[in-house]
Amino acid sequence: HxxxxxxxxxxxxxxxxxxxxxxxxxxxxxxxxxxxxxxxxxxxxxxxxxxxxxxxxxxxxxxxxxxxxxxxxxxxxxxxxxxxxxxxxxxxxxxxxxxxxxxxxxxxxxxxxxxxxxxxxxxxxxxxxxxxxxxxxxxxxxxxxxxxxxxxxxxxxxxxxxxxxxxxxxxxxxxxxxxxxxxxxxxxxxxxxxxxxxxxxxxxxxxxxxxxxxxxxxxxxxxxxxxxxxxxxxxxxxxxxxxxxxxxxxxxxxxxxxxxxxxxxxxxxxxxxxxxxxxKLFEDGCKAQHAWKQFHHMCYWELMWCFTYKRVWKMAYFYADLLSQESRWSKAMYVYMKAACLSMLPVDEARPFGENEIELFRQVPSFKQKIAGKSPPTEKFAIRKARRYKAQCPARLPVPVLEMMYMWNGFTMIRKRPELTEGMMQTLVEAERTLLESPENEYSVDDRCVIHLLMGLCLKNQGKAQAAEDCFNKVYASEKKIRFDHYLVPNSLLELSLLYIDQGRRDEAVRVLRKAKNNYKDYSMESRTHFRVHAALAKLKADQEEITHL
Missing domain, CATH: 1.25.40 (Serine Threonine Protein Phosphatase 5, Tetratricopeptide repeat)
Incomplete structure (x- = not known):
C-alpha cells in the first residue's frame, strides 16, 4: 500500500x-x-x-x-x-x-x-x-x-x-x-x-x-x-x-x-x-462569486442549453459566444454552437455582432485540440458536421443545434416538459418542410434521417410510441443510402431498443441492441453509443436476474 x-x-x-x-x-x-x-x-x-x-x-x-x-x-x-x-x-x-x-x-x-x-x-x-x-x-x-x-x-x-x-x-x-x-x-x-x-x-x-x-x-x-x-x-x-x-x-x-x-x-x-x-438560477450562480471565473463558464454552458431547450437562439448564441471568448476547454465546440444557433434564425434576420454562420462553421476545424492525446469526440463530431461549409455554396445543416443537443442527452432532459418537446417538434416539422422543398443534393438522405431520428425522440417523449417506432425504422431502412452521418443507424436502433424496453418488449430490445452493438463501427461518437448500449444490456440483465430471483 x-x-x-x-x-x-x-x-x-x-x-x-x-x-x-x-x-x-x-x-x-x-x-x-x-x-x-x-x-x-x-x-x-x-x-x-x-x-x-x-x-x-x-x-x-x-x-x-x-x-x-x-x-x-x-x-x-x-x-x-x-x-x-x-x-x-x-x-x-x-x-x-x-x-x-x-x-x-x-x-x-x-x-x-x-x-x-x-x-x-x-x-x-x-x-x-x-x-x-x-x-x-x-x-x-x-x-x-x-x-x-x-x-x-x-x-x-x-x-x-x-x-x-x-x-x-x-x-x-x-x-x-x-x-x-x-x-x-x-x-x-x-x-x-x-x-x-x-x-x-x-x-x-x-x-x-x-x-x-x-x-x-x-x-x-x-x-x-x-x-x-x-x-x-x-x-x-x-x-x-x-x-x-x-x-x-x-x-x-x-x-x-x-x-x-x-x-x-x-x-x-x-x-x-x-x-x-x-x-439558484445559473444567472445568480454567476453573481455568487468572482474568484473563480471558471465556475461562470459552467453556468454559461448550462444557460446555453437552457435557452436551446426553449429555442431562444440568440440567447443561446450569446452564452456560446462568452464561452468561445473566455473558456479554454473546447473552443471548436463553442464556435460550432455559435454558428449552429445563428443557422436556426430566419435567413433575413440580423445576426448579433454582424457574425455569419457560414464563416463560423468554416473556422471550427482551426480550433481543434487534444486532451490526453486525443481530440474530444464532440469536437470531432462538430468538425465533421462543419465540413460541408467548406464549399463556396454550402448545403446548410438542417437542425445543427438539435443534433448536438441529442449528443448531450437534451431530449431526455426535456421529456417532463411537454411544451419544450412540442416546440422542438415544430422546429423539426419546419426543417423537414424546407428540406422537401429544396433541390436534392448529396446530403439530402442524411439530413432527412437526422430529422427522423430527432422526431422519433420527440414522439417518444409525447407518448406516441408507434409513430416514434416508425421514425426510427425509417432511418434504419435508409442505411445503404446514408453517405456521411453513419452514426444515425446504430443510434436509431439504440433508441428503438429503449422504446421497446419501455413497452416491456424485452426480447426485441435485446435483439436490436445486439445489432446496434455488433454491426457498426468507425462512426461519429461511437464510444458514446457503445456505452449506452452496454448500459441498456446491463440493465436488462439485472432486471431479468431480479425477476428470476423473485
Whole structure:
C-alpha cells in the first residue's frame, strides 16, 4: 500500500505533526473547509486548508483536490503543473502518516503480546488512522494519474498514468474487502473511512460499467474487475456528514448519461438544504462569486442549453459566444454552437455582432485540440458536421443545434416538459418542410434521417410510441443510402431498443441492441453509443436476474 515500496524519508517527523491535531479534529476542519468551497468561498476554503496541508493527510488531500479542480477548469499549464506538484506532496504526507501508523501499531501489538500496559482502544485507533492514510494515498494516486493524462500525451506518460491507476485500484479493492469482512472494526471516524473506500470503488465500477465487454476483458486481464455494478456510490444520502458523500454526487448524477431526473432530484435533496446558493438560477450562480471565473463558464454552458431547450437562439448564441471568448476547454465546440444557433434564425434576420454562420462553421476545424492525446469526440463530431461549409455554396445543416443537443442527452432532459418537446417538434416539422422543398443534393438522405431520428425522440417523449417506432425504422431502412452521418443507424436502433424496453418488449430490445452493438463501427461518437448500449444490456440483465430471483 502507501507505506510499501516507496521512499518514506521526506518531510518532517509525522509523529510530531500528528500530535498537533487528532483525526477527528482534522476531519471536522476539512468538512468546514469543504462547506466553504461548496458555498462559493473558494479562497477562504484554501486558507483554512493551507496551514496544515504539509502535516495532515486530509488537509493535504482536500487542498490538492481543490487546486486540481481549478486546474481542470482553467486548463492552464501552470495550474496543472502546480496541482500536480501539490498532489504529489499530499501523497507524501499520506505515505508518512501510513508508515508512522504502521510502525506504532506494530509496536503496540508487541506490547500487548508481552503484557505491557497498553489499551486495546489505542491500538484500534492507530490502525484506523493507518487505513485512513491508505485511502487518502489511493485517492492522491488516482488524481495524479488524471493530471498526468491531462498534461502529457506521450506514450511514457500514459504508461505511468496507467500504473498509478492500477495501484490505486488495488488499494481500494483490498480496503473494500476489509470493510466488508467480519474483522472490520468500526471506530468513531469509520463513516469517513467507508465513504472514502466506496467513493474509490464506485468511481472505478461506474467507469467499468460503461465499457463494452471486449474492453472489459482486456482490463480484467490487467487486474481490474468488471463484474460489479456501478452503484457503490449509493450509500444513504442522509449521511451528508460524510466527507466523501459530497464528492460522490457529481459522478452519480452523471451516471450513464440517460438522464434519470427523478433519481437526480432525490440525490440533490439533502444538498439543497445545506448549500442553498448552489441551486439558484445559473444567472445568480454567476453573481455568487468572482474568484473563480471558471465556475461562470459552467453556468454559461448550462444557460446555453437552457435557452436551446426553449429555442431562444440568440440567447443561446450569446452564452456560446462568452464561452468561445473566455473558456479554454473546447473552443471548436463553442464556435460550432455559435454558428449552429445563428443557422436556426430566419435567413433575413440580423445576426448579433454582424457574425455569419457560414464563416463560423468554416473556422471550427482551426480550433481543434487534444486532451490526453486525443481530440474530444464532440469536437470531432462538430468538425465533421462543419465540413460541408467548406464549399463556396454550402448545403446548410438542417437542425445543427438539435443534433448536438441529442449528443448531450437534451431530449431526455426535456421529456417532463411537454411544451419544450412540442416546440422542438415544430422546429423539426419546419426543417423537414424546407428540406422537401429544396433541390436534392448529396446530403439530402442524411439530413432527412437526422430529422427522423430527432422526431422519433420527440414522439417518444409525447407518448406516441408507434409513430416514434416508425421514425426510427425509417432511418434504419435508409442505411445503404446514408453517405456521411453513419452514426444515425446504430443510434436509431439504440433508441428503438429503449422504446421497446419501455413497452416491456424485452426480447426485441435485446435483439436490436445486439445489432446496434455488433454491426457498426468507425462512426461519429461511437464510444458514446457503445456505452449506452452496454448500459441498456446491463440493465436488462439485472432486471431479468431480479425477476428470476423473485
Amino acid at each position: 502507501a507505506a510499501r515500496g516507496e521512499n518514506m524519508s521526506n518531510g518532517k517527523d509525522a509523529t510530531e505533526n500528528s500530535s498537533q491535531m487528532t483525526l477527528k479534529e482534522s476531519l471536522d476542519e476539512c468538512m468546514e473547509a469543504l462547506d466553504l468551497f461548496l458555498n462559493n468561498h473558494f479562497n477562504e476554503s484554501l486558507e483554512r486548508l493551507r496551514p496544515r496541508a504539509n502535516e495532515s493527510m486530509y488537509h493535504a488531500l482536500i487542498y490538492a483536490t481543490v487546486l486540481e479542480m481549478q486546474a481542470m477548469m482553467t486548463f492552464q499549464h501552470d495550474d496543472i503543473s502546480n496541482a500536480g506538484n501539490t498532489m504529489k506532496s499530499a501523497q507524501e504526507v499520506c505515505q508518512r502518516s501510513a508508515l508512522v501508523c504502521f510502525i506504532v501499531y506494530d509496536f503496540l501489538c508487541v506490547c500487548l503480546c508481552v503484557s505491557v500496559s497498553v489499551s486495546v482502544c489505542v491500538c484500534v485507533c492507530v490502525f484506523a488512522e493507518q487505513l485512513h492514510a491508505e485511502v487518502c494515498y489511493a485517492e492522491c494516486q488516482l488524481q495524479r494519474a488524471a493530471l498526468t493524462f491531462l498534461q502529457d500525451d506521450n506514450m511514457v506518460s500514459f504508461i505511468k498514468g496507467g500504473i498509478k491507476v492500477r495501484n490505486s485500484y488495488l488499494i481500494y479493492k483490498e480496503l473494500h474487502s476489509y470493510i466488508q469482512s467480519h474483522d472490520s472494526v468500526k471506530g468513531p471516524s469509520h463513516i469517513h473511512l467507508e465513504g472514502g473506500i466506496l467513493f474509490g470503488i464506485g468511481a472505478f465500477n461506474l467507469t467499468l460499467s460503461l465499457f463494452p465487454a471486449r474492453i472489459l476483458k482486456i482490463l480484467e486481464f490487467a487486474g481490474f474487475s468488471g463484474d460489479k455494478v456501478r452503484y457503490e456510490f449509493e450509500y444513504p444520502s442522509h449521511r451528508i456528514t460524510d466527507l466523501h458523500l459530497r464528492m460522490c454526487l457529481l459522478p452519480l448524477l452523471s451516471g450513464t448519461g440517460e438522464g434519470d431526473v427523478a433519481d437526480a432530484e432525490q440525490l440533490l435533496k439533502p444538498f439543497r438544504l445545506r448549500y442553498p446558493r448552489a441551486v
